[in-house]
Structure formats: C-alpha cells, structure tokens
Amino acid sequence: MNIGEASKASGVSTKMIRYYEQIKLISPAHRTESSYRTYTDNDVHTLQFIRRARDLGFSVEQMKALLALWRDRSRASADVKAIALEHIAELERKAAAIAAMTKTLKHLASHCHGDERPDCPIIEGFAETLGEGPGVPSKFGLANVV
Template structure:
C-alpha cells in the first residue's frame, strides 16, 4: 500500500464521515470506487479524503445527495461560472427558510396545545385530542399575524 493511501477506518477518522457513509457515498457515485487491496480492502488517497470533506460540509449545510453530486461536478470543473453554484446555494437558502418556518409553526402549535393542557390528574388532554383528530386544525399563526 502506498504511504498516502489510508484504510476506510482512517478515512472516516480524518474526515468525520463514518465508514458506513463512505461506502454509501461510493455506491451513490459521490465518491469514485476505492482502490482495493488483493484482499478486497478499500483504500483512499488524498483526493478521496478531500472529496469526503467536501461532501460532509455540504451535508452539514443541508444539501441533498443529488445536489451534492451537482456541486461536486461544478467543483471539479475549474472553468465553470460561479453563477450556477450561487443559484444552487440560493435555492438551498430558500428551502432552509421554508423548513425553519414549518418548524416554527410546529413549535407554536405544540406551545398552544401545551398551554391548553392543565397537566393535572384529570384525563382530559387537548394534546392527545389534537393528535387523535381526524382533521386537526392548521398550525397556530405567528403572534405578529394575529
């Protein structure tokens, strides 16, 4: 084995990506097939580790696998215009903002239900009633929308 090649375990340690995820990324084509020893063990070089760090950072920012594949292609194309990269980032920002709004709506609804629950020895519970409803009400509006 070349001195700059590392095992999957060492690649995982150096990049913060689990061995299971490294194999998964390889199977999805985000990482090229690993070099193999005669015994079939995977080995990764510096470029593979760099790619894994790129993928991990993209995942940390919430990008999906298909989008990461697009970003990797753009990253590898040194002649690419940055406009495509910016458009992908802006779409991700919009998606994150939608998800944040949805999470805030869920939190408002749960706060409203928790406030309505006495939390005493009685069995009446608006939280369970809401969860069991066939057609639950929509999220509680934001306080500034009231």
C-alpha cells in the same frame, strides 16, 4: 490509507464511504491485491467536502452537483450560488413548517393544566372537528418535514 483511516480523517463513516461509492457520488477507490480500498489525501479531501456539505443539509443529489462544480474550475460562481440559494429556500420552508407546528402545539399546551385532572385541550384539539374539510391531499404533508 485504508477505509478506516480515511473515515477518521474525513468524519464520514466507513459505511457511508462505501455507500457513496456505490451510488457513484465518489469514484471507486483503488484496491490493494487483497481488494482493500485505499485512499489518497486527495480522496480524503473530497470526503471532507462531502461531510461539510452534508452537515449543511445538502442531499446526495445536490452534493453530486456541488462536487461537479467544485472540480470544474471554469464554472460560474452563479451556478454554485443557485444551488445554495435553493437549499436555503428549502430550509426556510421547513423551518416555517416546524414553526407552525410548534406554535399550534404551544398554544394547545398553554391551555392544558398539566395536572391530575383529565380534561385536556391538547387532545381535544386533535379530536374536535375544526372545519378543515378533507385534508390536504398532498404527497408531502407537514409531517414529512419532521
């Protein structure tokens, strides 16, 4: 089948299928004489696998590892579980960061009248020095999580 049909069958856009091929997440599709990509049911199966992993938030790198483990029938289930647990930890870290932001914002918002008057604890909270000193010089601040 053509790339469009494979896309519909797998739920992965044609753009992404070509991209996944380019970055070698999947092997190059067979081509017709006129260089159209063709896909087998097996290829679609792989694409579905990718879509499900992606929908669970796995990165391309993690999916590469998962695909390799999927194909390796003799691998230990512990190998798969390790990737999953690591990803769960990552998700929980992000959830915690989001929860912290939400909590702070809700706190500020709850003290804001939200009417026509100008005084607003939210914006004052951003403006006031809260004794934090120099900010976290981290490569990955809270913002990257959102």
